[in-house]
Amino acid sequence: DQQVKQNSPSLSVQEGRISILNCDYTNSMFDYFLWYKKYPAEGPTFLISISSIKDKNEDGRFTVFLNKSAKHLSLHIVPSQPGDSAVYFCAASPYNTDKLIFGTGTRLQVFP
């Protein structure tokens, strides 16, 4: 019963182009969404988040879009850089809790 789904296990993008990572969720009680980035042999690190009252949040090269009616969010990275190569996890938090439910991750590879 995967409440947060990342259906693309991997994505390959050329340097300078846009990377789009997708995430779908099933629980309408989620009210906060986050993206984490993970390099090999390291723990995940926080990247960007969005509250359910917003539909877009931007931080430099990273933008997260939320479509509540479709229960879908996406992470856009523009322009993509080789250092962005990592596994990206989508996570969601149920209303009034501090617990995070993680997706299965998408491995992004940015090639020159």
Added chain:
Amino acid sequence: NAGVTQTPKFRILKIGQSMTLQCAQDMNHNYMYWYRQDPGMGLKLIYYSVGAGITDKGEVPNGYNVSRSTTEDFPLRLELAAPSQTSVYFCASSYSGENYGYTFGSGTRLTVV
């Protein structure tokens, strides 16, 4: 500025053995969590704690125990190791109400043979 420290980094256990995974944070965070990451399965919450003396089960608690006697430490205990517990374990901490503030440790890779 250590953040969240996990020990050991690697461990091989035989079936039926027990061990404790250590986790310590120096940021005075009140919330602490244990997750496991299996290949292709994302991170699953094992146990969490909202403060010293308070713990609660997550999604996959069976086979594990935790304690929280201090704000800083949150050890995870495996009593009878099973091959299904082969995984990478991550400890994390945060302030309550600040989901973006999860700080993760670098993980413990455990293999049960």
